[in-house]
Amino acid sequence: NAGVTQTPKFQVLKTGQSMTLQCAQDMNHEYMSWYRQDPGMGLRLIHYSVGAGITDQGEVPNGYNVSRSTTEDFPLRLLSAAPSQTSVYFCASSYSWGLNNEQYFGPGTRLTVT
Amino acid sequence: TQLLEQSPQFLSIQEGENLTVYCNSSSVFSSLQWYRQEPGEGPVLLVTVVTGGEVKKLKRLTFQFGDARKDSSLHITAAQPGDTGLYLCAGFDMDSSYKLIFGSGTRLLVRP
Numbered sequence: 001n002a003g004v005t006q007t008p009k010f011q012v013l014k015t016g017q018s019m020t021l022q023c024a025q026d027m028n029h030e031y032m033s034w035y036r037q038d039p040g041m042g043l044r045l046i047h048y049s050v051g052a053g054i055t056d057q058g059e060v061p062n063g064y065n066v067s068r069s070t071t072e073d074f075p076l077r078l079l080s081a082a083p084s085q086t087s088v089y090f091c092a093s094s095y096s097w098g099l100n101n102e103q104y105f106g107p108g109t110r111l112t113v114t
Numbered sequence: 115t116q117l118l119e120q121s122p123q124f125l126s127i128q129e130g131e132n133l134t135v136y137c138n139s140s141s142v143f144s145s146l147q148w149y150r151q152e153p154g155e156g157p158v159l160l161v162t163v164v165t166g167g168e169v170k171k172l173k174r175l176t177f178q179f180g181d182a183r184k185d186s187s188l189h190i191t192a193a194q195p196g197d198t199g200l201y202l203c204a205g206f207d208m209d210s211s212y213k214l215i216f217g218s219g220t221r222l223l224v225r226p
Binding site: 041044059106108 | 118120123144145147149154155156157158159162164202204206212213214215216217218219
């Protein structure tokens with residue numbers, strides 16, 4: 001199993017550009033989520049999904065869109081990139097949600113917006 | 115939204131020393147998890163604590179969940195350079211069990 005994969009690993013965007021960060025998992029996990037990690041702030045939840053066709057907002061959803069058309073894929077779209085979106089983005093998945101569920105994280109995408 | 119505060123934010127110690135990292139909240143959590151993250155990688159789960167007062171051991175790492183389920187600690191005995199990394203606590207929001215909330219992390223450096 002590849003686990004959770006993310007592409008690209010690095011990306012530089014200009015302000016106003018749009019792009020999609022890809023995330024895929026091959027563990028048949030129902031729950032998937034996107035986090036951003038900034039220095040001194042841990043991981044903050046952007047969006048999450050409890051199954052195909054179901055998504056919801058996390059703590060910091062503004063400027064990001066998600067969709068979940070299949071169990072395996074959970075792409076994150078930046079609509080119009082801003083310097084404040086410079087961060088490291090992690091995708092995670094788990095068998096289910098709530099008590100005792102282990103989150104499996106991808107290797108991250110380092111995004112810089114100039 | 116519930117908050118998790120970790121202390122200290124940064125810790126630099128000599129190999130062989132002991133240390134404790136704290137994760138505190140004013141809210142009750144149904145469970146807390148501890149993750150370790152190494153540079154350039156995603157976090158990896160170390161342990162989940164569920165019951166108030168629970169103590170779990172993972173080799174030289176001891177995890178404790180507070181009796182009131184509002185706090186947790188991670189104690190490392192005889193730290194080694196391989197313990198270097200970012201330690202994160204996390205818990206599911208009681209208002210929405212779908213949202214996993216992370217603390218800001220403790221960055222540990224163990225010098226040889």
